[in-house]
Amino acid sequence: MSINPALEGREYPPAEPFQVSREAVREFATAVQASHPAHHDVDAARALGRGDLVAPPTFAVIVAQRAEAAVVADDEVGIDFSRVVHADERFTHHSPILAGDTLHATVRLERIRVMGAGAMVTTVVEVAAEDGTARSTVTSSLLVRADDAEEDA
Amino acid sequence: MSTPQTPAQTPDIAAVEKGQEIGRRTVALSRTDLIRYAAASGDHNPIHWNERFAREVGLDGVIAHGMLTMGAAVDLVTEWVGDPGRVVDYQARFTKPVPVPDVASGAPDAPTAELRIVGTVGTVDAEAATVRVDLAVTLDEAKVLAKSQVIVQL
Numbered sequence: 001m002s003i004n005p006a007l008e009g010r011e012y013p014p015a016e017p018f019q020v021s022r023e024a025v026r027e028f029a030t031a032v033q034a035s036h037p038a039h040h041d042v043d044a045a046r047a048l049g050r051g052d053l054v055a056p057p058t059f060a061v062i063v064a065q066r067a068e069a070a071v072v073a074d075d076e077v078g079i080d081f082s083r084v085v086h087a088d089e090r091f092t093h094h095s096p097i098l099a100g101d102t103l104h105a106t107v108r109l110e111r112i113r114v115m116g117a118g119a120m121v122t123t124v125v126e127v128a129a130e131d132g133t134a135r136s137t138v139t140s141s142l143l144v145r146a147d148d149a150e151e152d153a
Numbered sequence: 154m155s156t157p158q159t160p161a162q163t164p165d166i167a168a169v170e171k172g173q174e175i176g177r178r179t180v181a182l183s184r185t186d187l188i189r190y191a192a193a194s195g196d197h198n199p200i201h202w203n204e205r206f207a208r209e210v211g212l213d214g215v216i217a218h219g220m221l222t223m224g225a226a227v228d229l230v231t232e233w234v235g236d237p238g239r240v241v242d243y244q245a246r247f248t249k250p251v252p253v254p255d256v257a258s259g260a261p262d263a264p265t266a267e268l269r270i271v272g273t274v275g276t277v278d279a280e281a282a283t284v285r286v287d288l289a290v291t292l293d294e295a296k297v298l299a300k301s302q303v304i305v306q307l
Contacts, residue, residue, distance in 0.1 A: 024193075031193035032224030033180055036231045038238075048236045057231065057240040057303075058224040062195055082210055086219045088300075090244035096237070139244075 003078050003119035003144055005112040010074075015067040015105045017130075022099040024062075025053040032056055045098075055097035061089070064125040064138035067107040071123055072142075077109065079121060079144055087120060087141040094134040102130040110139070117146030163235040166277065166307040169284055175272040176229040181264035182217055182253050190221040204255065214254055217266065219247040226270045226290045227303055233272065233286075234305045241283070242304035245290075249297045268292055275302065282307050 022042070029039035037044035038054040045053050072079050097103065104127070111122040120143055127136040187201050196218055199206040207215045223245045231237045256263045268290060275287040288301040 028193045028224075031186070031190040032221060032228070033186075034224070034228045034231065034237075036228065036237050038236065048238065050236075050238055054237045056224060056237060057227045057243050058220060061220050061224075065194070065196060086247055088244065088246040089220065089223060090242070092242045093240065 002117065003112055003114065003121065004076060005114055005119070007074075007077050007109055008112050010077075010109040012067070012070040012074075012107050012109075015063065015070065015107070018063045018066065018103045018105070020055065020059075020097060020099050020101040020103060022053050025055050025059065025099045028059050028062070029056050032058065042099075050096060051098055051100070053099040055099075057091060057093070058089075059097055060091055060093075060103075060125075060127050060136040060138050063103045063105040063127055064107075064136075064140060067105040067125045068123050068140060070107055071109055071121070077112075077121070079142070083118075083145045085143045085145065087143040088139075089141075090139040092137040092139075094136065095129075097127075097135050101135070103135065104128050104130070115143075119144050161232060161235045163239065163307060164233065166279060166282055166284065169274055169277050169307070171274050171277055173274045175233045175274060175286055177269070177271040178229050180222075180225045180268040180270065182221070182251070182266045182268065183262045183264045184215065184253055184255055185262035186264075187215065187217055187221065187253055190218055190224075194218070194220065196220065212250065212252075214252055217251040217253050219245075222247075222251055222268060222290060222297055223301070225268065226288050226298065226301060229270060229272050230286050230288070230303045230305060234307070239306045240303060241306050243302070245288075245301040246299040247297070248299045249292070249295055251292050251297050266292060268297070272303075 275285040290298040
């Protein structure tokens with residue numbers, strides 16, 4: 001199956017809201033070997049003027065990938081996930097993600113660049129807190145490799 | 154692994170110079186670290202934990218999540234800036250897979266890959282009070298991330 005570039009610009013319904021627990025912040029920080037005390041210790045975060053534990057800089061990938069799943073699952077786009085390579089990622093933070101946040105994420109299919117029989121698919125996820133305050137914009141590109149038959153053709 | 158410590162003071166932008174090294178570290182990765190990242194992130198793609206599946210899709214074996222490398226690389230910047238909330242932008246391109254082979258014998262959590270990370274000041278914008286830190290992230294001398302740039306607000 002090949003990628004359909006006509007779907008550039010498609011927006012998807014919001015993903016299920018994600019509640020950020022202190023445990024999730026600590027677990028993610030531990031997994032990426034992020035030792036800053038503001039990820040682990042509430043008092044340390046408050047000493048910096050933050051209301052609660054501060055999520056590590058790439059934490060938003062959790063909610064972003066949940067939202068991006070809608071694009072991957074969209075049959076009209078035609079992404080074969082077994083042929084996907086993560087090409088790049090960018091986080092622009094508008095305000096820090098904190099423990100206690102309920103995050104809302106919406107994904108847009110930003111760009112489809114056809115490359116031979118494969119394609120580069122770029123998505124943009126807007127992440128906001130419950131009250132609408134912008135938290136992060138997450139831009140991600142997936143390289144969808146052509147299948148072997150198409151490469152040989 | 155994550156012993157709370159006293160956070161560093163946020164640097165004074167007037168004292169920050171382009172080309173200055175802000176820190177370096179190594180990150181050791183084991184299969185256990187990949188499983189831990191899969192659980193924490195929700196990314197359960199089997200190329201990060203199942204040898205057979207990884208080979209079937211054309212890899213030489215299990216590889217680390219690109220986002221694990223990216224996530225681990227930025228911590229030295231967070232430490233330097235003194236507050237993770239001051240990291241306002243972070244991007245990277247994934248240029249080379251990071252293989253994490255199974256250990257031949259003994260404890261499965263023994264590291265089998267070691268990333269080296271060096272952070273250098275790329276630009277200083279005194280007006281906006283921002284600094285761009287460029288991260289060089291290598292495995293066995295080969296770059297695994299490209300255009301790995303972090304913007305911090307001082």
